[in-house]
Amino acid sequence: MMDKERLLKTIDEKKGVLLYFQGEHCNVCHALRPKLLDAFARHFPQIESVVVDAASNADIAAHFGVFSIPTAIVFLDGKEFARVGRNLSIPALIDQIKRPYEILTSSS
Secondary structure, X not given: OOOHHHHHHHHHHOOEEEEEEEOOOOHHHHHHHHHHHHHHHHHOOOXXXXXXXXXXXXHHHHHXXXXXXXXXXXXXXXXXXXXXXXXXXXHHHHHHHHHHHHHHHOOO
């Protein structure tokens, strides 16, 4: 896990970043994590995925306004583009990001 400053720098420098906030004792978080990370790796290879344990990184969770888990936040070109929590739908999130991601990465 990275510290807050390094995480903010990563968000600023990468074309895309997925922040996935989870908890150590959250069964939903642990069940959803591999599915979400796999879907992003397949559909959005230029988006870096970062998993954050919300309890042990309370400063990072507070900075991003995360007060419930699981929460996924997608940044495109340094800006927050999507935020979903609790009952997040991976297919819906993929659909929401697909077109902006294609536009963002078409110049690379």
